[in-house]
Amino acid sequence: MAFDAPVTTRATSPSQSRPIVLVHLAARTKGDKSLEMEALQMFVRQARHTVREIGKGDAAGSAAAAGRLKSAAAAVGAFKAAEAAARAEENAADAGSIASLGAAVLESENFILKLCR
Numbered sequence: 001m002a003f004d005a006p007v008t009t010r011a012t013s014p015s016q017s018r019p020i021v022l023v024h025l026a027a028r029t030k031g032d033k034s035l036e037m038e039a040l041q042m043f044v045r046q047a048r049h050t051v052r053e054i055g056k057g058d059a060a061g062s063a064a065a066a067g068r069l070k071s072a073a074a075a076v077g078a079f080k081a082a083e084a085a086a087r088a089e090e091n092a093a094d095a096g097s098i099a100s101l102g103a104a105v106l107e108s109e110n111f112i113l114k115l116c117r
Contacts, residue, residue, distance in 0.1 A: 019110075019111040020040070020115075025040070025077040028075065028076070037115070040115065043072055043075075044109050047073070047081070048105075069085040069105075070085035073085055080104050081101070083104075085104075088100070
């Protein structure tokens with residue numbers, strides 16, 4: 001007798017529901033914890049700067065900055081922030097997209113700060 005898989009709204013694994021997918025980061029850094037922390041701290045600095053830049057810039061400059069942030073976020077496993085940055089890149093003039101990006105970056109930053117304690 002075959003059973004259907006249960007329908008769930010959760011991510012496929014607990015780590016994918018976090019602001020930073022640590023398994024992805026560990027794979028990128030080959031498990032080097034000091035390199036992980038360095039990469040995360042660099043991401044936080046870049047993300048803060050870029051969000052400020054997006055808030056001040058014109059639509060074209062904001063879209064370019066959101067694209068850079070999207071790449072940086074994906075590189076460290078901040079996939080929620082990367083998705084928000086992709087939406088902001090597509091809709092650079094939309095205040096809601098920019099606000100969602102700021103919230104995703106803040107969530108990632110808070111998670112990273114907890115890791116660094």
